[in-house]
Amino acid sequence: NGSESPAAADNNGKANANEEKIHGEGSRKIALITGITGQDGSYLTEFLLKKGYEVHGLIRRSSNFNTHRLNHIYIDPHNSQKALMKLHYADLSDASSLRRWIDSILPDEIYNLAAQSHVAVSFEIPDYTADVVATGALRLLEALRSHVSATGRSHIRYYQAGSSEMFGSTPPPQSESTPFHPRSPYAAAKCAAHWFTVNYREAYGVFACNGILFNHESPRRGENFVTRKITRAVGRIKVGLQSRLFLGNLQASRDWGFAGDYVEAMWLMLQQDQPDDYVVATEESHTVQEFLELAFGSVGLNWRDHVVIDKRYFRPAEVDNLKGDSSKARRVLGWKPRVGFEQLVKMMVDEDIELAKREKVLVDAGYMDAQQQP
Numbered sequence: 001n002g003s004e005s006p007a008a009a010d011n012n013g014k015a016n017a018n019e020e021k022i023h024g025e026g027s028r029k030i031a032l033i034t035g036i037t038g039q040d041g042s043y044l045t046e047f048l049l050k051k052g053y054e055v056h057g058l059i060r061r062s063s064n065f066n067t068h069r070l071n072h073i074y075i076d077p078h079n080s081q082k083a084l085m086k087l088h089y090a091d092l093s094d095a096s097s098l099r100r101w102i103d104s105i106l107p108d109e110i111y112n113l114a115a116q117s118h119v120a121v122s123f124e125i126p127d128y129t130a131d132v133v134a135t136g137a138l139r140l141l142e143a144l145r146s147h148v149s150a151t152g153r154s155h156i157r158y159y160q161a162g163s164s165e166m167f168g169s170t171p172p173p174q175s176e177s178t179p180f181h182p183r184s185p186y187a188a189a190k191c192a193a194h195w196f197t198v199n200y201r202e203a204y205g206v207f208a209c210n211g212i213l214f215n216h217e218s219p220r221r222g223e224n225f226v227t228r229k230i231t232r233a234v235g236r237i238k239v240g241l242q243s244r245l246f247l248g249n250l251q252a253s254r255d256w257g258f259a260g261d262y263v264e265a266m267w268l269m270l271q272q273d274q275p276d277d278y279v280v281a282t283e284e285s286h287t288v289q290e291f292l293e294l295a296f297g298s299v300g301l302n303w304r305d306h307v308v309i310d311k312r313y314f315r316p317a318e319v320d321n322l323k324g325d326s327s328k329a330r331r332v333l334g335w336k337p338r339v340g341f342e343q344l345v346k347m348m349v350d351e352d353i354e355l356a357k358r359e360k361v362l363v364d365a366g367y368m369d370a371q372q373q374p
């Protein structure tokens with residue numbers, strides 16, 4: 001990508017100005033994705049491009065490039081007319097940027113995936129988390145509502161990235177009718193975003209859907225979520241770059257699916273005749289310890305030789321047991337997960353072994369320090 005971020009930055013370092021022509025021609029559907037640089041944003045972008053969409057993503061300014069999950073998709077618009085993914089600077093804490101980009105991109109579908117998405121971190125930065133996750137969703141809905149009222153473009157469809165964390169301490173199985181009992185600032189903020197979405201649907205007739213997605217993982221998962229933290233450690237321990245792995249509560253149980261499967265459910269929700277809310281889950285739950293056993297065991301290691309329990313990774317309030325009932329999504333959307341738990345763990349371990357081997361080459365050549373675990 002040369003010396004510039006793949007973000008649609010021009011030579012002056014500014015995001016594409018509104019007056020520039022930012023649309024492709026023809027009848028392509030246009031999607032706008034917040035959180036496009038995250039795990040789900042990258043899979044959803046691939047999915048929508050394959051469906052023939054033009055995809056616009058909002059990215060936030062960072063002192064480091066934050067587009068590594070998109071680099072393989074990115075086509076520099078300076079070199080090609082075929083660039084169907086376009087990136088623009090905005091922030092969920094900046095209402096004016098959201099309205100401006102909706103006005104100029106003229107999307108048919110909006111996917112709100114942006115969030116401070118780490119549950120444990122939300123206890124450290126609760127105010128910021130609520131601002132981005134809850135008020136951010138409200139800002140985006142309000143930008144959409146005022147855009148519709150100014151332009152009459154009432155066909156726009158909106159997806160809100162809701163979370164199984166909203167169920168918190170309510171026992172499984174959790175479905176659309178299960179009461180929320182959030183256990184973190186993140187989860188409480190997601191509940192607010194959920195109800196903002198319902199409210200804009202009821203009050204203004206916005207085609208707005210809440211996806212209540214249970215945990216979904218992949219080789220692109222952020223490295224400080226427990227699954228990826230484990231598979232990164234397995235890779236690095238296997239090649240000799242690390243010996244110990246510090247973790248918190250191993251008894252928590254999660255319904256873990258594959259992110260690539262879950263983005264399809266997001267899209268399906270927006271293709272229905274009526275807007276609605278859906279739980280998306282594998283309907284299987286496993287403890288962190290089971291994940292450990294499988295991940296270490298798959299490369300002939302015993303997790304007990306490496307894992308050290310560290311109190312700092314325990315949360316002030318924990319969510320003990322999540323297991324979804326996704327029968328509505330299966331019945332109405334025709335959705336079902338393709339990748340099972342064991343396949344998911346294997347996919348993540350295999351990719352992280354390869355990554356660790358590449359790191360090892362650099363470390364051995366003196367080009368890289370054997371990093372601390374994330």
Ligand code: NDP
Nearest residue numbers: 035037038039040066091092113114115117161163215216
């Ligand atoms: P990630 O943490 O991987 O991605 C979050 C995205 O939000 C990143 O693109 C991040 O940008 C962006 N972002 C963060 N803060 C802001 C901000 N202030 N303004 C604009 N963008 C911002 O999350 P996932 O991809 O895993 O999840 C996607 C969504 O789904 C999130 O809302 C998450 O809470 C929710 N969710 C996720 C589940 C999961 O298991 N993965 C389950 C249920 C819900 P940057 O790259 O610069 O950090």
Ligand code: GDR
Nearest residue numbers: 117119163164165214215224225226227247248249252313
């Ligand atoms: P979660 O995911 O909180 O479910 O939120 P995470 O992987 O962070 O934690 C899962 C469980 O593992 C336990 N755990 C640890 N977690 C982390 N991160 N690091 C550790 O060292 C560790 N040790 C044990 C946790 O206590 C927890 O019980 C994810 C995010 O993607 C949210 O954005 C999303 O909404 C939910 O999934 C559904």
